[in-house]
Amino acid sequence: MDVETFCLCFFRLMQLLSTCVPFSLMASVGTGSVVVGNWSMFIWGFCFTVTLVILIVEFCHIRDHLPFSWYGFLTIYTCYATLFCLLTSILYPTTYIQFFPSGPHRDYAMISTTFSCIALVLYALELLVLWNWYQGKGGRIARYMYTTQGLLKLLETSLACVIFGFISNTNLYLHQPALVWCGAVYSICFVLSSVAILLNLGKCDNRLLLPLPTFLLGLTTLSILLYTSALVLWPLYQFVEKLGGQPQRSSDVSCGDRLTYLVCTWDQGLAVTILTVINLLIYMADLVTLAHLVFVRTENQPTVS
Template sequence: MPVTVTRTTITTTSSSSGLGFPTTVGSARALAQPLGLLRLLQLISTCVAFSLVASVGAWTGAMGNWSMFTWCFCFAVTLIILIVELGGLQARFPLSWRNFPITYACYAALFCLSASIIYPTTYVQFLSHGRSRDHAIAATTFSCIACLAYATEVAWTRARPGEITGYMATVPGLLKVLETFVACVIFAFISNPYLYQHQPALEWCVAVYSICFILAAVAILLNLGDCTNMLPIPFPSFLSGLALLSVLFYATALVIWPLYQFDEKYGGQPRRSKDMSCSNKHPYYVCAWDRRLAVAILTAINLLAYVADLVYSARLVFVRV
């Protein structure tokens, strides 16, 4: 595929930061460059976030555990990236360095965004005033800072029009990250089988989410492993086929899921008030009707992402031709 050359030169002296001027790597001076300073901000903000929460034990339940995992995971991977760049070890890294940092930064931005929304809405607001609540609010603030820092890295290092770079830095590559992330959130909401096992049509929707997630994940892994040349067909054609198939699949799910979940003719519940599980006021509980609605919205979001992916992937095919 033609979009394979990165604008980062893997040496122990200098490379491009994606900001239009060289960045020193393989020495402590790399931290003095804009991208290095940005990653230091990411490291510090995620470290402070999970440290504040851990110091008072302010995490409980699935939502609190997710937020804590997000901050710890982002801190650990950002630390690894800094160590690799400080040591000039990009060439020895097991994954493609032209694709890995921006892929991770995009995932980290989405992870921190989810934690910044989920943690205060499902946990912090139910805490009584005191030291734990203050720490939780401060942790949420640093989570927002980390989200902005990761999003800024994506904006700085993504491909510009006419620029030659790795696939994951292009719009289709970043859309693949969004598609897999949204699918993971959908899986979280449908973790209880009772939401779909009573209807074969709803089971088809779950199959759609799973199949499309696997296809997008395969495309990402092929790029991270520099294995795109192993495909029997040109990679742009492969991407276009995946995007077209995913659009068709998600279009069926967008119709079937709301129809069978909210239409009384098909056994659905059109109003939230009819769902007895929504009377549960437990702070960490999301009722069945809310889960169904969230999946319907996320299905629409992912369909739009796949449509945009199809448009950009088709352009790559036409450019190649």
């Protein structure tokens, strides 16, 4: 066993521990109806499960029989796990622990945050090992998530997952068709970004009627238009009283019961608005990157006389 393989095995065993502990602690005390708590538990459970599957596949030598690039999958998963653990390590203590009174529940939550930060470090270290291991192999599948386009797609889909965590509270949008449309926009754009990642990883350049960068440029433009509509409609119908929204936080009765709603409905609506703005900016940066790739490549192509 070489040094890289030993490091990866060690990191994954420690990742299992650092995600199992917070999940088990919070499962034992419960999170009630708190969106951030439930979302954090899902992330820890998801990372534990996928990491365990990876270890089983590695030890049983099944990877060579899989119908996709195993190394590409490892790179993508580690990127997502790193970012998700980062978001959880920030959101969980800032929107959850601070409302707890002193006692066992607060201690469990602080321990969970500590292990979440440890998991973040471990996944980040695995990402570095994978990059050093694969950069000499010359494979586009292994390196795509390290490019500007890959990182932007990673951010787009990750922020969409955070938005999904907040809008899992259907009280935010089911009462207004315009808000239901916004929920559909987040889902559609997530699917479009996921398709873009799969097209890049699947080497589909020769299977499309258009060049791949041009096709991705179209997908990103569509996503920007959809997100722009969500950015207009979501705050209007959430915070404008004439449209059925609540302009003041104090008007939301759930914000007064901190023991039950640590992140109340009004705060969740505001969080979705902020995340929508951030993700729209990321999509715009993605559009600029793709436009530069498409038009510069076109200009640099030799003309036929």
